[in-house]
Amino acid sequence: MSPHIPHWLLAVLIFISGLLVAYQFSGRILDWIRFQSIGTRDYIAERLQLMMIEVPLEKILLGQIILSFGFGGLVFLFCLPNFGPGLFFGALSVVVGWILPKPIVDYMYQKRVTKFVEQMVDGLGLMSNGMRSGLSVAQAMGLVAQEMPEPIQQEFNLILSQNKLGVSLEEAFVNLSKRVVADEVEMFVTSVNILKETGGNLAETFDTITTLIRERIKVENKIKALTAQAFWQGIILMCVPPFMGVMLSQSDPELMKPMFTHPIGWAIISGVVVLEAVAFFVIQKVTKIDV
Numbered sequence: 001m002s003p004h005i006p007h008w009l010l011a012v013l014i015f016i017s018g019l020l021v022a023y024q025f026s027g028r029i030l031d032w033i034r035f036q037s038i039g040t041r042d043y044i045a046e047r048l049q050l051m052m053i054e055v056p057l058e059k060i061l062l063g064q065i066i067l068s069f070g071f072g073g074l075v076f077l078f079c080l081p082n083f084g085p086g087l088f089f090g091a092l093s094v095v096v097g098w099i100l101p102k103p104i105v106d107y108m109y110q111k112r113v114t115k116f117v118e119q120m121v122d123g124l125g126l127m128s129n130g131m132r133s134g135l136s137v138a139q140a141m142g143l144v145a146q147e148m149p150e151p152i153q154q155e156f157n158l159i160l161s162q163n164k165l166g167v168s169l170e171e172a173f174v175n176l177s178k179r180v181v182a183d184e185v186e187m188f189v190t191s192v193n194i195l196k197e198t199g200g201n202l203a204e205t206f207d208t209i210t211t212l213i214r215e216r217i218k219v220e221n222k223i224k225a226l227t228a229q230a231f232w233q234g235i236i237l238m239c240v241p242p243f244m245g246v247m248l249s250q251s252d253p254e255l256m257k258p259m260f261t262h263p264i265g266w267a268i269i270s271g272v273v274v275l276e277a278v279a280f281f282v283i284q285k286v287t288k289i290d291v
Helices: 007-024 026-050 057-079 083-099 101-133 139-148 152-164 169-179 181-196 202-253 253-261 263-286
Strands: none
Touching: 026 057, 026 101, 057 083, 057 101, 057 253, 083 101, 083 202, 083 263, 101 139, 101 152, 101 181, 101 202, 152 169, 181 202, 202 253, 202 263, 253 263
């Protein structure tokens, strides 16, 4: 029989193996760490700038650190005196807190884009009427910027400001399509730039685009109404496991105690969390239909 290997020697061997693997893939590991820290920070800053929100990079990074490590520290303290579960769920909370700002900023950006597209219906109608009365494209945009609220007011004011600084309207419109990524905006920008070169009737084109956007919004709202029931049914089913866990913890604490004190219980909770996250993404994919 082979001699028994001491635990400390096994731990040393595992540690050395980890160091060798880290050294072998050090370049990829450093790139991944750089992307998850500096890359995520720059991504958030870029998205905020697209929404006309100026936040220093240092504050963004500080907010990420507070949200991740601060949230993880609170979870760890909440789990004490159970050191093992506290360490595990604290580390999990750190990861979630670090990843969470990116989808939140994406949601804010997409909500702003949706609002801008909805405002284009009234904005293009106002531009069409203004151009029929003899206004130029820039003057009609100035009228929209005066009469309508944000975000279309901010975007049109930025286009006019760029034009006053020497940027052509065509280039300013292209910049708009880069800031507000949507099919309707791309259609609007392409139509304006083409017709300004060929000399078409912009007022009629704006009326056509307005009709298309209005009909598309109607179809999207109808699809949302039809898929809302399936979406919320899935959300309610997702709420069943944590609700049952809370109910059992209140009614029979001794029965649920191993779930929070034994490694098998931690594994079960981790599996439930992973399955809940997968279920949420699957529900979103199933109920989301692109028009």
